[in-house]
Amino acid sequence: MTAYRLTVAGLGPGGAGLMTRDTWARIETAGHIVLRTRIHPTVAALDAAGISYETYDAFYEEAEDFDELYERIADDLIVRAGRADVLYLVPGSPFVAERTVQLLREKAAAADLPLTMLPAMSFLEPLFAALGIDPVRGVSIIDALDEEAAAAPPAQDLIITQVYSRETASDLKILLMEHYADTQDVIYLHHLGLPDECIRRIPLFEVDWQEDIDHLTTLFIPYTPSFWENG
Numbered sequence: 001m002t003a004y005r006l007t008v009a010g011l012g013p014g015g016a017g018l019m020t021r022d023t024w025a026r027i028e029t030a031g032h033i034v035l036r037t038r039i040h041p042t043v044a045a046l047d048a049a050g051i052s053y054e055t056y057d058a059f060y061e062e063a064e065d066f067d068e069l070y071e072r073i074a075d076d077l078i079v080r081a082g083r084a085d086v087l088y089l090v091p092g093s094p095f096v097a098e099r100t101v102q103l104l105r106e107k108a109a110a111a112d113l114p115l116t117m118l119p120a121m122s123f124l125e126p127l128f129a130a131l132g133i134d135p136v137r138g139v140s141i142i143d144a145l146d147e148e149a150a151a152a153p154p155a156q157d158l159i160i161t162q163v164y165s166r167e168t169a170s171d172l173k174i175l176l177m178e179h180y181a182d183t184q185d186v187i188y189l190h191h192l193g194l195p196d197e198c199i200r201r202i203p204l205f206e207v208d209w210q211e212d213i214d215h216l217t218t219l220f221i222p223y224t225p226s227f228w229e230n231g
Helices: 021-029 043-048 057-062 066-081 099-110 124-131 147-151 166-176 204-209 225-230
Strands: 006-010 033-035 086-090 115-117 139-143 157-161 185-190 198-203 217-221
Touching: 006 021, 006 066, 006 099, 021 086, 057 066, 066 086, 066 099, 086 099, 099 115, 124 185, 124 217, 139 147, 147 166, 166 204, 185 204, 198 204
Parallel strands: 006 086, 006 115, 033 086, 139 157
Antiparallel strands: 157 217, 185 198, 185 217
């Protein structure tokens, strides 16, 4: 019986120049490529090179919530990989904030399916470079959709990912205001590593006012000990 292999790789955080050479070499030789979504800047390079692929964008429109979406994607990949070698491409890095990959690791192990994961640059490296911070000093990273984490009192600098819509930003702002002042400085990071990269400092209460919020938007909130000591 032929043992097919499922390989997971990352498209990097922005333009194609941030993708690893190893990943591009796999893309050029892969027989079956599936993207979690084609809404990513690097996909333009795949199109320009005439790379054929499928995507799960239709699943986004059909799923009731993200939990259902990610489960369905992972299940479909396991089925596909039972019939042929598959290269699954995700935005950023497979190892950072990628729920479908976490599910795949569990499901592949249960199905005794060989799984290979290639390292990739995540959105964090351009973020650290843009802010000039060293994560060794301590930083918390949370998902904007994780209400429990967003509502927790901060203990260090905070990075918030997946701020993909104004509605999400509005819900997030309400949770953050339980522990931060309305005027708390927030660094708004948009399209890092791309020609239209934008980094701006705004007060917390203006987070959901930003008209350019999309899937490549991240927030950074510096920890302010003096606020907590005096609050």
